[in-house]
Amino acid sequence: MSKQNNVNITHLDICLGDDYASIKTLNSEKSSFSNFILEKKLKTRSLSDFLDKILSEKNIYELNIENVNVHFDNDLFCLVPNELFEESQKKEYLKYITRISNDDFISHDSINEINVKNVFLPYVNVNNLLVEKFKEINYFHYNSSLLKKLFKLNNELQQKNCLYCIVSYKKFKIVAFNKGKLSFFNSFEYQNSSDILYYLLATCQNIKLNIDKVNLNYILNLKVDDLIENTKNFYSKFNVVYDSSLDKQDYIYS
Known part of the structure; x- marks a missing residue:
């Protein structure tokens, strides 16, 4: 099957970690988002095969693709x-x-x-695959794109004491800004909402944020059972600024 040669150019965005991949396609007619989660982490050498299989099964190679952006989500x-x-x-x-x-x-x-x-450290084998298939790509670290979006959001919210919690599959990130500057960034693994709240409280203690005054902002790429209900027991000022169940995509694409 040959690629479509009409004017309906499709933009491709990819987020790739060692236990998940998400793909967004966008053209003049529609946008589509797909998320693929693995129970076990893959070795770096297997990530290109993992992504290649997804792109093949979703018929991405048959589209008229232009402008490929890939975000590597790892701790390297x-x-x-x-x-x-x-x-x-x-x-x-x-x-x-x-x-x-x-x-x-x-x-x-x-x-x-x-x-x-x-x-x-980018996944070079993944870059090689994408260059082979699409000729030209743009690649970034996921956290770079995330921090850029959060900086913009932070300026829009204009909150003095502000903490962000970005929840994804098996991992979450905590980000804090102080007077327009990044003051804290770290990622943690979790199994339930208690784990998330434990690290949030510990972070507030470490960077001297008063939990009665801090504005806690959740970005939910994945919903966690009882997280919002349990947050009420510790934080009086919190908000869900992004919920992927409503937007049907990762925050990075929004």
Whole structure:
């Protein structure tokens, strides 16, 4: 089957972690979102086959694709302030996070909104697959795109004491801004709502945020049983600013 050669150009967005993939296609007629979750984490070498199978089954290769964006969602990254960043030192930034070999390709994103570079290891085998199929791609770290969106949201909300909790499959991230600057960022694994609240409370204690005054904002890429109900026991000021069950897509695509 040949690719469609009409004017209906489709834009492709991909988020890929070691235990999930999400795909969004958008053209002049419609948008479509699909999420694929794995029970067990895949080895990096298997991620390209995992993604290739998904793209084939969803008939993505048959579309008239233009503008491919892929976001790598992994823990192989380090946020470095612009004033401390040196291109030649990228391996040094990551050596305490993961083992780095001489052959590893290291990339970085510029998050100009908060004057930070995100140094990370992309999945090279995935990039090779996508370049082979689509010729040109744009790739980023998921957290770079996330922090850019949160910075914009933070300015819109104009809350003095603000905390964001981004909940996804098996993992969640906590982000805090102070006077327009990133003051905290970390990710955690969870099994239930109690785990999420435990780390939220611990974070507030560590960065000296009063739980009676802080504005807690949830971004729910996945709903967790009893999370909102249990949050009421600890936080008086909280809000769900994004709910994927309503929008039917990952926050990064919204």
